[in-house]
Amino acid sequence: MPDYKLVIEGGRELRGETFVSGGKNTSLAVVPATLLAEGPCLIENLPDIEDIRVLMQILRHLGAGVTWQAQQNQMQVDPCQVSGDTVPFRLSQRMRASYYLMGALLGRYGYARVGYPGGCNLGSRPIDQHLKGFRALGASIREEAGMIVLEGKLKGANINFDMVTVGGTINVMLAACRAEGDSVLTNCAREPHIVDTANFLNRIGAHIRGAGTDTIRIRGVNKLRGASYTVIPDQIETGTLMIAAAATRGQVTLRGCIPTHMEALTAKLLEMGVLVTSQDDIINVQLRQGHRAIRLSTQEYPGFPTDLQQPMSALLTRAVGTSEVIENIFDARFKHLDEMRKMGAKSVINGKIAYIEGVPELHGAPVYAPDLRGGAALVIAGLMANGITEIYRADTIARGYEHLESKLNALGALIRREKISNGNGNADGF
Numbered sequence: 001m002p003d004y005k006l007v008i009e010g011g012r013e014l015r016g017e018t019f020v021s022g023g024k025n026t027s028l029a030v031v032p033a034t035l036l037a038e039g040p041c042l043i044e045n046l047p048d049i050e051d052i053r054v055l056m057q058i059l060r061h062l063g064a065g066v067t068w069q070a071q072q073n074q075m076q077v078d079p080c081q082v083s084g085d086t087v088p089f090r091l092s093q094r095m096r097a098s099y100y101l102m103g104a105l106l107g108r109y110g111y112a113r114v115g116y117p118g119g120c121n122l123g124s125r126p127i128d129q130h131l132k133g134f135r136a137l138g139a140s141i142r143e144e145a146g147m148i149v150l151e152g153k154l155k156g157a158n159i160n161f162d163m164v165t166v167g168g169t170i171n172v173m174l175a176a177c178r179a180e181g182d183s184v185l186t187n188c189a190r191e192p193h194i195v196d197t198a199n200f201l202n203r204i205g206a207h208i209r210g211a212g213t214d215t216i217r218i219r220g221v222n223k224l225r226g227a228s229y230t231v232i233p234d235q236i237e238t239g240t241l242m243i244a245a246a247a248t249r250g251q252v253t254l255r256g257c258i259p260t261h262m263e264a265l266t267a268k269l270l271e272m273g274v275l276v277t278s279q280d281d282i283i284n285v286q287l288r289q290g291h292r293a294i295r296l297s298t299q300e301y302p303g304f305p306t307d308l309q310q311p312m313s314a315l316l317t318r319a320v321g322t323s324e325v326i327e328n329i330f331d332a333r334f335k336h337l338d339e340m341r342k343m344g345a346k347s348v349i350n351g352k353i354a355y356i357e358g359v360p361e362l363h364g365a366p367v368y369a370p371d372l373r374g375g376a377a378l379v380i381a382g383l384m385a386n387g388i389t390e391i392y393r394a395d396t397i398a399r400g401y402e403h404l405e406s407k408l409n410a411l412g413a414l415i416r417r418e419k420i421s422n423g424n425g426n427a428d429g430f
């Protein structure tokens, strides 16, 4: 991907309609899950994002037959041709979700060698709960030259997670659905993409009950078949666009979303004075005047998602009053606030609490995207700001949002990509 920055001419209202793309985090679980099948799978509504392209490279590296039609947002995976069992570090470190190759390969072949995952730097992100689950299912786990080697014939087990983990719940579910016998997973995460991944696995013949509650029961089966499946819309993209609409005091209609997944955000927007209405798969967002400060605390689903904390805190920089934002899931997810200070935002960070004092206006400035959702937050800040905002390291945003600039531009934003001349992705001084 060439190095580029996003240049935003701020101060324009967003108006009109747009569609929400397929879910990033659900796609990044469902696509590796196809390796558990013994026939080709067609996955539809996948977002055309960088993380999906990296995943495709990983599947091809393993020998799977992969056809990716970006225009149609669909991928055909033929797992019958898989000949490898190793995901090298150069590929695994390019994304967080590479950890799902552990559960999928271990479940299918009883052996996997996978490099440590990468992804956004949000503080410490251990995978001990994934490994604990695999061990409980009977896998032996060792490290060889920085690679995690997992091996063993899996047997059903009862596993209680020490904390609620999205990745851990999905990964152990992947491995357990081809284990011999029954597994009961407790203290599970309940995010919509856990339900979606379980629905896909059940479609290909798995026997999983309870996904979406804190207890998931899995009856192991010895064969899974190929099938086609359409992933759910992206909860976080929906939320990001809702917040962007409010931030520009615009009026936007989002189509193809699931309003019930958005209840925590909707409640907070209403509390701030934003008008949000929904019907079927449509959400309308409108803000006419100023909005109020709030208190916000991130939680596992159905609480307020950590992934929307960053876009939401961009909106809070211009609220009337001082907001308190508590980040309970990750210990380093406030870096975007440091960048927004360059744009005139006022905030103080004390451990896991950020106090954001609303200001009447932001001004454009050169900033850099510290991570995916932090980058989206800066886009929102840039839309609100007077003047020009330049976002460096903007490729991190394309890892997880499908065509974000074009969608926003179609709603009236003015955002363009500009190549960075020094070619190293950094502005002078960063």
Ligand code: EPU
Residues within 6 Å of the ligand: 024, 025, 028, 096, 097, 120, 124, 125, 126, 127, 128, 129, 130, 131, 163, 164, 165, 166, 167, 168, 189, 306, 307, 329, 330, 331, 372, 373, 400
């Ligand atoms: N944790 C552990 N041990 C584990 C697993 C997690 O201590 O074995 C801790 C983490 O350090 C964190 C908390 O538990 O403090 C929750 O982590 P979780 O496992 O739920 O997160 P994740 O699987 O690493 C996924 C998403 C994130 C999203 C979180 C929380 C993917 C690929 N990533 O990460 O998405 O923020 O769940 O909902 O699904 C993003 O899309 O921008 C993103 C970061």
